[in-house]
Amino acid sequence: MADIPPEEVVNYACEDADITLRLADVFEARMPAGSPERHILEEVEMPLVPVLADMEMEGVRLDVDVLGAMAEGLKEDLRKLTESIQAHAGVPFSIDSPRQLGEVLFDHLAITDKAKKTKTGQYATGEDVLQKLVDTHPIVAEVLEYRQLNKLLSTYVRPLPELVDPETGRIHTQYMQAVAATGRLSSTQPNLQNIPIRTKRGREIRKAFVPRDANHVLLAADYSQVELRIVAALSGDRGLCTAFLEGADIHTATAAKVFGVPAEEVDRGQRSQAKAVNFGILYGQGAFGLAETLKIPRREAKGIIEAYFAEFADLKAYQTRVVEEAKENGYVETVLGRKRWLPDITSANAVVRGFAERNAINAPIQGSAADIIKIAMVHIHRALDEGGFKARMILQVHDELVFDVPTDEVEAVRELVCSHMERAVELAVPLEVEAQTGQDWLEAH
């Protein structure tokens, strides 16, 4: 081994021997030519590196005045809420401290005699816990609102303007390519993959994400129901596949089957329940979790899940199969053959094993969605370059891509982006993409 340059060698220190191997041999053994791993490395992950680098360097412009105005409003509302919460409590305390808040609510004010504890023994004061206690005392609703507004101020509105690069005037996130166990990207410094959208107040933050100048717009393109389409394709479930092939509203179609009524007669409540079941399926949720989400008795949740799997029997069989395969092989795979190893799948501990089983169900779905959008990103980046477009890909949020586009390129880029996203892979069901433009990220949704 003396003739191998040191940078081409890996050393293993074992109990009673030092083993030296050629790096190239280790690589060939771990990623043999023609293997799915090698394909993912060479055709997806490596080509994605310069794409992500370009996105990071390009950055996204932030209108700091929008956030400045929001900050003033939030501070004033938080001041009033703090005053009122302290008055209800009767003692000064830090609302930001879950421990102090728990003591105020459950010892001092004693708003319930059934307080829940966390695993470390302190009072649980999470959103779901407080939501159930909202009628016991006026302080509870105020704490919930305080938490929501303080989250917006402390995580987004205050820090984001600080992260604008003085050179470019833009925010430059970092995409982490080898962090998430499923193959997803993550985003840090700042995380631009969790900018609020759910609440009215939070959504406003998206108005601060703007195109580079007056001659550009933001174009946001997102996959419609991509994970449910993937689960339909992977399971080959006839009911699910047919619904997607017919272009049906998937939650309405699901409700029609589960509740045994024609699609036209599905009401809002039934659709919303079916939607919750569909999402739960992606994570391996059980009756307990569904009951919690829908705020219905467990018995009822169990009935809904049973009706669901009676209708979508191929899906049930698929989930059973994927867990069995995980036990057999020690891993599960995405559409591209990306593996997630699950050593806990054979654990004797039912809690630990249950976790691994839900990972076995979820990872192929979440990971396949990651595979698909990564392929689309590589193709789109190449097509924009080859087409001589000035449009730039600037953000990825798991099932969504955002572009900064000159106004005269909008229609061509929209077509290019949608077409590459929809054709990234060929599945047994169509992939659909919705694209919208706007003068800010909120408007583009």
Add this chain to the structure above:
DNA sequence: TCTCTGCTCAC
């Protein structure tokens, strides 16, 4: 200064 905990934002 570092790490852990609890909480909450996104998909």
Add this chain to the structure above:
DNA sequence: CAAGTGAGCAGAGAC
């Protein structure tokens, strides 16, 4: 016991 993947913030305590 119970719903997957992440990141960031403030509090609290160890060092």
